[in-house]
Every structure is written in structure tokens, then in C-alpha cells.
Amino acid sequence: MIRYIRFVIRYRVWVLAAVALVTVAAGALMSRAVFASSIGKMFLGESPAYQQYLERNRQFGDNDVLVVVIAETDPLAPAGQERLRRASAAVGKLHGIVNVRTLLDAQRIDGSGDELRVDRYADLIAARPERKDKLFAQLRDDPLHQGMFVSPAGDHHALVLEFDTEADLPAEEIPPIIDQVLAALQTAGYERAQLHIAGFPAAVAEMIEETHFNVSRLFPLVCLALLIAAWLMFRRLWPVALTMIVAMIGVIWTMGFATLIDRHISILVSSSPAMILIVSFSDVVHLCSAYLLELGRGQKKDEAILASAEDVGRACLLTSLTTFLGFAALSFVPAPAFRQLGIILGFGVGIALLLAVTLTPIFFSLIRQPKPWRKGATGQVQDLLDRFLIGSERLTQRRPWTIIALFAVLTVVSLYGVWQVRIDTDFIKRLSPNNPVRRDTEYIKRHFHGLTTLDIWLSTDTNEGLFDPQLFRNVTEFQRQAEALDDVDHAYSLVDLTQVMHREMLAGETGNNPLPATRQALAQYLLLFEMGGGKDLDRLIDANRSLMRVSLQLPNDGVVASYETGRKVQALAERTLGNGVRVESSSLMYLMGQWLDEIVAGQKRGLLFAFLTIAAVMIVGLRSWSIGFWSMVPNVIPLIVLLGFMGLFMHRVDSDLMAICMIAIGIGVDDTIHFLMRLRIEQQRQETIGAAVRETFYFSGRGIVMTSVILVLGFLPFALSEYLSLFMLGTLLPATLIVALAADLYLTPALVHIRAIRYR
Numbered sequence: 001m002i003r004y005i006r007f008v009i010r011y012r013v014w015v016l017a018a019v020a021l022v023t024v025a026a027g028a029l030m031s032r033a034v035f036a037s038s039i040g041k042m043f044l045g046e047s048p049a050y051q052q053y054l055e056r057n058r059q060f061g062d063n064d065v066l067v068v069v070i071a072e073t074d075p076l077a078p079a080g081q082e083r084l085r086r087a088s089a090a091v092g093k094l095h096g097i098v099n100v101r102t103l104l105d106a107q108r109i110d111g112s113g114d115e116l117r118v119d120r121y122a123d124l125i126a127a128r129p130e131r132k133d134k135l136f137a138q139l140r141d142d143p144l145h146q147g148m149f150v151s152p153a154g155d156h157h158a159l160v161l162e163f164d165t166e167a168d169l170p171a172e173e174i175p176p177i178i179d180q181v182l183a184a185l186q187t188a189g190y191e192r193a194q195l196h197i198a199g200f201p202a203a204v205a206e207m208i209e210e211t212h213f214n215v216s217r218l219f220p221l222v223c224l225a226l227l228i229a230a231w232l233m234f235r236r237l238w239p240v241a242l243t244m245i246v247a248m249i250g251v252i253w254t255m256g257f258a259t260l261i262d263r264h265i266s267i268l269v270s271s272s273p274a275m276i277l278i279v280s281f282s283d284v285v286h287l288c289s290a291y292l293l294e295l296g297r298g299q300k301k302d303e304a305i306l307a308s309a310e311d312v313g314r315a316c317l318l319t320s321l322t323t324f325l326g327f328a329a330l331s332f333v334p335a336p337a338f339r340q341l342g343i344i345l346g347f348g349v350g351i352a353l354l355l356a357v358t359l360t361p362i363f364f365s366l367i368r369q370p371k372p373w374r375k376g377a378t379g380q381v382q383d384l385l386d387r388f389l390i391g392s393e394r395l396t397q398r399r400p401w402t403i404i405a406l407f408a409v410l411t412v413v414s415l416y417g418v419w420q421v422r423i424d425t426d427f428i429k430r431l432s433p434n435n436p437v438r439r440d441t442e443y444i445k446r447h448f449h450g451l452t453t454l455d456i457w458l459s460t461d462t463n464e465g466l467f468d469p470q471l472f473r474n475v476t477e478f479q480r481q482a483e484a485l486d487d488v489d490h491a492y493s494l495v496d497l498t499q500v501m502h503r504e505m506l507a508g509e510t511g512n513n514p515l516p517a518t519r520q521a522l523a524q525y526l527l528l529f530e531m532g533g534g535k536d537l538d539r540l541i542d543a544n545r546s547l548m549r550v551s552l553q554l555p556n557d558g559v560v561a562s563y564e565t566g567r568k569v570q571a572l573a574e575r576t577l578g579n580g581v582r583v584e585s586s587s588l589m590y591l592m593g594q595w596l597d598e599i600v601a602g603q604k605r606g607l608l609f610a611f612l613t614i615a616a617v618m619i620v621g622l623r624s625w626s627i628g629f630w631s632m633v634p635n636v637i638p639l640i641v642l643l644g645f646m647g648l649f650m651h652r653v654d655s656d657l658m659a660i661c662m663i664a665i666g667i668g669v670d671d672t673i674h675f676l677m678r679l680r681i682e683q684q685r686q687e688t689i690g691a692a693v694r695e696t697f698y699f700s701g702r703g704i705v706m707t708s709v710i711l712v713l714g715f716l717p718f719a720l721s722e723y724l725s726l727f728m729l730g731t732l733l734p735a736t737l738i739v740a741l742a743a744d745l746y747l748t749p750a751l752v753h754i755r756a757i758r759y760r
Contacts, residue, residue, distance in 0.1 A: 005309045005361045012362045019359065023249055026256025033259040034172075049594070053586050056457070060549055061099065061539045064588045066161040066201040067451060068181065069444050071194045075103055075150075075157045076125050076136055084157075087188035091161065094184070096177050099162040103149045106139055107534060109497075111504030116528035118535075143496055147489075147553075151447040158448065159185075163201060172212075174205040196440040198451050200588060203427040203557075206437040210723040212270065218726070221717035222274045226281050229713045233706045238367060239288045246359050247280035247352070254348035261340065268341045271726070276348035278714035279323060279667070282707040283356035286674065289703045291364055301369045305361050318621040318677070319670035320353035325613045326665050329606035333599050385702060392745050393697040397690055400750035407747050411637055414644025421647040423600055424560040425592065425655045432722035441557075449553040450489040454566050456550040456573055457584045464545040467519045471581065472498060475550065476515065478576040482552060487565040493550040494540040501525045558652065563593025596655055603661075610665050611636070618669075622676055630757045631676055634743035635669045642736045656725040660733050667711065668740035671704040675744055679752065683759050693749050701745065708741040 008015050057064075074080055084102055092100045104122045111117070121139045125132045139145060140154045150157045161181065163174070178197065185195055223244070230240045251273045258269055290308035299307060327349060330342030396403060431438040444451065458475070460466055472495050479491035499514050502525065516522050523545075530537060541548045550573075554565055566585035573583040611632065619628030639661050646653045678700035682692040711734070718730025751757045 002306055002310055004357070005306060008358050009305070009361055009365045012365065015358060015362065019249065019355070023252055026253045029256040029259045030252065032263050033255070033265050034263060049586070049591055053588065053591060056455075056586070059542065062162045064200045064453065066163070066178065066181070066197065067199045067444065068159040068161065068185065069156050069196045069198070069440075069448065070159070070185075070190060071156050071196070072190075073155050076122055076132060076139075078126070078129070081122055081126065083189045087185050087190065088159065090184035090188060091159070091181050094177060094180050096164050096173060097161055097181075098164045101149070101160040101162075101536075103139075103157040105535070106142070106145045106149050108135075108138070108142070109144075109500050109504050109529075109532075109534075111501065116501060116505060116525070116532045118529060118532040144492075144500060147449040148492075153447070156447045172208055174201050175209050178202065178205050196443050197437060198441040198444045200427070200452075202437050203431070203441070206431055206435060207427060207723060210431065210435070210721070210726075218717045218721060219274050219277075221720070222277060222714055225713045225717055226277065226710060229710045230281070230285065233285070233709070234288065234292075236370070238363075238370070239285075242288065242360065242363050243281050243284040246284050246355050247277045249359070250280040250348065250352040250355050251276050253351045253355075254344060257347050257351075258340075258344045261343070266337050266340065268337045269344055271729070272341070272344050272348060274714075274718075275345060275663075276352060278711055279349055280352040280356065281710050281714065282670065283320070283352055284360055285707050285710055286703045287356060287360045289706060290699070292370065293699060293702070295370065301364070305364045309357065309361055317353065317357075318617060318673045320349050321617055322614045322669045322673065323667055324349045325617065326610050326663060326667065326669075329610035332606035332609055333602040338599075338602075382702075385705060386698075389697045389701045389705070392701070393694055393749065396746055396749040397693070397753055400753040403746050403750040404754070407637060407743065411640055414637075414640045417644030417647035418640060419647065421643055421653050423596070423655050424558040424652040425596060426558040426652070428557045430654065430724040435722060445555070450555040452554040452557050452562055452587075452589055454552040454554055454562060454569070454585060454587045454590055456552065456569060457582075457586060458548045458550065458573075458577070459582045459584070460546050460580065462546065464519070464523070466541065466545050466548050466581075467522045469515060469517050469519065469522065471577065472515050472522065474577045475548075478573050479550065481572055481576065482569050485565075485568070487554060487556065487561070488552050488569065489555050490553040491550060492553075494537075494548055497529070497537075497540065498522065498525055501529060557589075559589050559593035559596055561593070562587065562589035563596070566590040566593070599655060603655075607639075607661055607665070614665065614669055618673070618676075621673065622680065624759065627676065627757050627759070630751055631672050631748075632669075633751070634672055634747045635665060635740065637743050637747070638668055638736045638739040639665055641739050642732060645732075645735075654724055654728075657728060657732065660728055660736070664733060664736045664740070668737060671708060671741060671744040672748060674700045674704055675748055676757070679757075680759050689752065689758075693752055697749075704741065704744060708737060711737050 072080060075084060081104065084104055088100050088102050088104065091097060104120065106121045107118050108121050108124060109116065109118055121135055125135050128135075136154065140150055140152060146152065148158070149160075163177075178201070182192070182195060182197070186192055226247075227240055227244060230243050231237075234240065254276045255273060258265065258272065287308055291304055294304035294307045295301070324346045327345035328342050330345070331339045333339065333342075428438055428441050433439075441451065458466065458471075475493060475495045476499070479493065479495065482488045482491050495515070498516070502514065502516055505525070505528075516525060526537065526541075539549070552565075552569065554562060556562070556565070566587075570583050570585045577583065614635070615628055615632050618631045619625055622628055622631065642661060642664065646657060675696060679692060679696045682695040682699075683689070686692040686695060715734045715737075716730055718726045718728075719734075721727045721730060748757070
């Protein structure tokens with residue numbers, strides 16, 4: 001480390017020129033970046049099940065749709081029909097929209113003798129306006145449309161919009177499309193207060209809008225919070241300017257690297273700048289603190305630069321390595337977005353360290369020797385910090401077993417909470433309760449069936465293999481049992497359409513046979529339906545009659561709930577339908593719920609990897625097996641407390657919270673390293689353990705408190721976010737870091753005093 005510092009100071013002009021060139025190049029790369037997130041690809045990537053899901057969407061139409069519900073009491077009046085027709089035509093022309101289904105498309109089936117006629121309710125009402133009320137009442141009660149295009153009360157109707165799956169639209173393009181949809185509806189004559197939007201695309205669009213808005217708004221607040229924290233700690237301008245300059249260069253290099261990997265910046269990667277900024281600040285603050293303390297001991301400027309770099313630089317090297325390992329643990333999550341985030345954050349941590357140990361000594365060498373730290377307002381801040389550190393050190397020396405007992409009780413209570421943790425992901429509930437999309441979703445649920453769709457696919461190996469009357473009867477029974485479940489609102493398939501046709505053809509006299517009794521009759525009904533003008537049959541069954549869709553509407557929007565319901569109804573279908581028919585559950589929510597188990601398993605593997613590798617780094621860096629082991633105790637407890645809190649006070653824990661654990665262990669271990677590295681140095685200089693701990697508090701304790709304050713204040717602005725994942729960065733992560741600070745200032749020295757941690 002000393003050789004490197006001497007090298008960069010000696011060739012500082014060339015080093016600064018190289019840094020400037022790389023910064024310009026990274027800035028040029030950043031200019032090519034675009035925000036583009038495909039939620040499916042972020043989490044499911046090239047999964048075969050996801051590819052099959054996309055293929056079936058192209059074949060049958062997408063069920064993960066955008067729903068626009070319009071509050072209107074008489075939508076099929078002449079003026080209402082014309083307004084809806086204009087709106088549908090305008091929306092259908094928008095980029096990215098491939099299909100628009102409205103109340104105007106609702107079909108009425110009428111049979112007599114050997115004829116089957118399919119008309120649209122809207123056309124019948126237009127032709128016979130005096131029958132409008134009767135026809136509209138029939139439409140509300142029609143089992144093919146009940147609770148879908150029109151609410152049971154008849155005072156709301158829905159537009160169902162499908163996006164172009166072939167185009168694979170980035171999620172960032174969805175918000176402007178939704179704005180254009182709402183604008184087209186208002187141009188057609190609807191008031192904005194009448195319109196309510198929901199569905200997975202709406203949730204994703206709002207999530208991205210919130211994230212982009214919050215990142216763009218909160219990043220300046222993070223910068224401001226860090227500047228204020230640095231000013232309060234040092235009460236002079238040069239440390240504030242130095243930390244911000246070094247940190248911003250680190251951010252530019254990191255985002256340039258991210259763009260080099262993939263110019264499409266996802267929603268997760270967009271959180272990287274603030275995190276790298278905060279990590280960079282802590283490295284520079286440790287170096288500035290050590291430099292001023294060495295000057296305070298009477299060392300000359302050049303000697304102080306080298307001494308601070310030697311003592312703190314080595315610790316910073318270890319802390320950067322452990323932070324890198326914490327971030328790299330994200331790569332164990334089997335989702336492309338998390339792997340990319342882990343790589344980028346790991347790179348950013350390394351760059352932050354390199355720039356800190358390169359630019360900070362150069363800066364020290366260029367400026368005049370600072371005045372002693374203890375003069376002026378700075379002295380008041382440091383005196384206050386001295387009193388806190390002295391009191392903490394005395395408490396750990398006098399009451400080590402009491403401190404250990406308190407942390408033990410906290411750990412036991414938290415472990416009970418850990419067992420209560422239940423993980424799920426609900427994109428709607430990631431939005432704040434006051435968010436318009438969340439309010440609209442809850443509003444629509446009160447008037448329509450559940451908005452989350454689960455598809456049950458039935459297939460056979462032979463053409464027309466599904467044309468089996470017994471199979472149709474079994475599907476009817478399956479749908480009846482599925483709708484009896486609390487997890488299912490409504491089930492719909494080709495069987496419902498066939499029942500209506502059968503009833504109409506027999507003038508309602510079906511007796512005990514609600515379905516046709518022969519294959520030929522089934523095939524004839526479908527032929528008559530198409531010849532009579534029926535539409536959308538291809539949404540229910542394929543041309544070979546070997547693949548059929550049964551659509552279930554679910555009341556719960558959570559991905560785990562969708563997956564669990566999918567497994568339950570699939571098992572129910574397999575029992576009910578018997579052999580000869582393959583049953584498969586699918587939907588984007590189902591696949592993400594299925595994949596969430598893998599994601600959580602990957603997060604657990606990542607946490608284990610982070611724990612083991614960080615422990616190995618501690619053993620090597622501290623040159624002791626026992627100290628390396630005991631040093632992990634103060635770093636595991638904050639994670640246990642975090643998980644325990646979530647288990648005790650949260651009904652369902654969002655899956656993103658697990659990523660916070662990996663970030664927390666990577667950052668939180670830094671203070672332990674600084675404390676124990678300094679303790680090793682002081683034990684060689686001091687005669688007693690007590691004196692060594694006292695000096696460690698004076699030198700490293702100061703930096704630990706300062707960097708912890710900076711980390712907490714740096715993440716705190718995210719608490720202003722109305723998006724759950726960012727809100728957690730501003731609340732739960734700072735709380736975890738505070739617990740980690742308490743463990744480092746009290747539990748670690750308590751373990752030293754009882755000789756659990758002891759250098760030879």
C-alpha cells in the first residue's frame with residue numbers, strides 16, 4: 001500500500017490525466033444508455049416455460065392485459081355506443097396495442113332448430129332501441145360476459161387491451177402508451193374521473209414511473225444528505241468537496257461500465273448510482289479522518305499521508321472486498337436482473353476503493369496542511385463524539401457480560417420472528433396506498449372479478465382429441481370445484497360457450513344433459529358458431545382441437561399466491577379429468593411465483609456465500625481463525641434482527657427484502673474490520689487490553705461512527721419514496737446499519753474484554 005501511494009503521488013499529474021480520460025470515456029458511454037426493463041426477461045430470462053408462455057400468448061391472445069374500467073350507467077345508449085366506438089378505434093391505432101375488446105364485442109347466442117345465430121348485443125340494441133333495457137339486463141346476466149365486460153350492477157364496463165408480444169416492448173414504453181390510451185378516451189368524450197386502470201401492465205408502468213421519478217428526485221437528495229453529513233463531521237469545505245468529487249467519478253465509471261455491458265438500464269440497475277455514491281463516501285471519510293488524526297499526533301504532512309494510507313488503506317481494502325462479496329452474492333439469484341446488478345455493484349465497489357486510495361492521497365499532497373482538527377466548531381463536534389466514545393468504551397469494559405446478555409436476548413426474540421417470515425411479491429402492494437393505480441385496482445375489484453388471470457391448459461396428442469363429451473363434462477365439474485375455492489373468483493372455457501349453444505339449440509330443454517352427448521355434436525356446434533358470426537373462438541381452443549384454455553380469475557395479486565393456486569387447481573384438474581389429458585398451469589404471475597422459489601433459494605445461497613467468503617476474508621485479514629469466527633457474530637445479529645422484525649410485524653415479506661440482507665452484510669461488516677484491524681495495531685503498542693481498546697475507540701471508533709452516520713443519512717432519503725423497494729432502502733437498511741453500529745461499538749469490544757476475541 002505504501003509503495004502504491006508513493007507511486008501515485010510521484011506521478012500525480014499523469015495519474016490525474018488518466019483518471020480524467022477514463023471519466024470522459026465513461027461519460028460518453030453513459031450518454032448511450034437508455035432505460036429499458038422487460039419484467040419477464042429481468043426475472044425469467046430465457047426460461048423455457050416463459051418462452052412457451054409467450055408463444056401461447058401469440059397463438060391465443062394475452063391474458064395479462066391492461067384493463068380500463070369506465071363508470072357509466074347507460075353505455076349502450078346511441079351516444080354511449082358512438083363514444084365507445086370512437087374510443088376503441090383510437091386506442092386500437094396506438095403503437096404497441098394489438099387488440100381492443102369492449103362491451104361492443106359482447107356476443108349474444110340465439111338458436112332455433114338447426115340454426116345458430118351470433119349477434120352483438122350492441123347491434124341488437126341499435127336495431128331495436130325499445131328493447132335496450134331488456135337486452136342490457138340479459139347482457140349483465142349472460143354467463144359468457146358476467147363480471148367481465150360489464151359489472152353485475154351494470155354501472156361499469158371495461159376495455160381490455162392486449163399489448164404486442166411480438167414487439168417485446170420495454171417496460172419503459174408502457175407508461176407513455178397508457179397516457180395515450182387515457183388521452184384517447186378523454187378525446188372520445190369520457191371524463192378522467194370516470195376512468196380506472198388496472199392489470200399487470202398498469203402495475204409495472206406505475207412501478208417504473210415511481211422508480212424513475214424517485215431515483216431522479218432522490219439521487220440529488222442523497223448527494224445533499226451526504227454533503228451535509230460530511231460538513232457536520234469535518235466543518236470544513238475541503239473534505240466535503242473531496243468526498244463528492246471522488247464519489248461522483250466512481251458513479252460515472254460504474255455507470256459507464258454498466259452501459260458497456262448492456263446499454264439498456266433496468267429498473268434495478270438504476271438504483272446503482274446512489275449506492276455507489278454512499279459506499280465511496282465512506283471510504284474517503286475514513287481516509288480523511290485518519291489523516292487529520294495523524295496530523296493531530298504531531299506527524300508531518302507527508303508522514304501523515306503515508307501513515308493514514310497504511311493503517312486505514314489496508315482496512316479499506318478489506319472492507320471493499322467484503323462489500324464486493326456482499327454485492328456479488330446477488331449474482332447467486334437465478335434472475336438476469338440480479339446477476340447484472342451484482343456484477344455492476346461489485347465493480348463499483350472496487351472502483352470506489354481504487355479512486356479513494358488514488359485520488360485522496362494526491363489531494364492531500366496538493367493542498368496545504370490543514371489546521372488541527374480540534375480548533376473551532378469542528379472541535380465542538382469532536383468533543384461531543386469523544387464523550388460518546390469514552391462513555392461507550394467504559395460501558396463495554398465494566399459491563400461486558402450484560403451487553404452480551406442483552407444482544408443474546410435480542411437474537412433469540414429475532415430468531416422467533418425469522419421462523420414467521422413468509423415471502424411473496426405483490427406488484428400492486430409495492431405501490432403506496434395512495435397511488436392512483438393501486439386505488440383503481442382496489443376499486444375495480446369491488447365491481448368485477450379478480451384481475452389476476454391463471455390459465456389451465458388441457459392438451460392431447462391427437463387432432464380433435466379434446467372433442468370428448470365425457471371430457472367436457474369433467475371440465476364442467478373441474479370448473480365448479482375450482483370456483484368453490486376461496487382462491488378463485490371465476491372460471492371460463494370453451495365448455496361454457498358450448499353449454500350456452502346447447503341450451504339455445506334445444507330451446508332450453510336440455511334436461512340432465514347440459515352438454516351434447518357426441519363428438520359430432522361438439523364439432524357441429526363450433527362450426528355453427530363460426531358460421532353464425534361468432535368471434536374469438538381461437539382464444540379458447542386451437543385449430544387442431546388438441547389444446548384448450550381454461551381461464552381462472554384470481555382475487556389475490558401476489559405471485560406466490562398465484563403459484564400456489566396454480567398448483568392446487570392443476571392437481572384438482574388432474575384428479576377430475578383423468579388420464580389421457582395433460583394439464584399445465586401458466587401465466588406470468590404463476591411463472592414468477594414458481595420462479596420466486598428459485599429466487600429465494602438463490603438469495604439464501606447468496607447469503608451463505610457472503611457469510612462464508614466474508615468470514616474467510618476476516619480470518620485471513622485478521623490472521624486468526626478464532627478472531628475471524630467471532631468477528632462474524634456482530635455482523636450476523638443485525639441480519640437476524642432485520643429478518644425477525646419482518647417476520648413479527650409483516651404479514652407477507654416482499655422478496656426484494658432478501659436482497660437488502662446481502663447489501664447489509666456487505667456494508668455492515670466494514671465497521672468490524674476497521675475496529676479489529678486497529679485493535680491489532682494498538683495491542684502491539686499498548687501494555688494492556690483495556691488501553692488497546694481505548695485507543696481503538698479513539699482512532700477507529702471515530703471513523704466508524706462518522707461513516708455509519710453517513711451511510712444512514714445517505715440511504716435515509718429513500719424513505720421518501722412511495723415505491724416499496726426504494727422505501728425499504730431508506731428505512732430497513734438504515735435501521736439494520738444502526739444495529740450493526742451498536743454491535744460493533746458494544747458487542748465487539750465486550751467480546752474482546754471477555755477474551756473471546758484475543759490477538760496473540
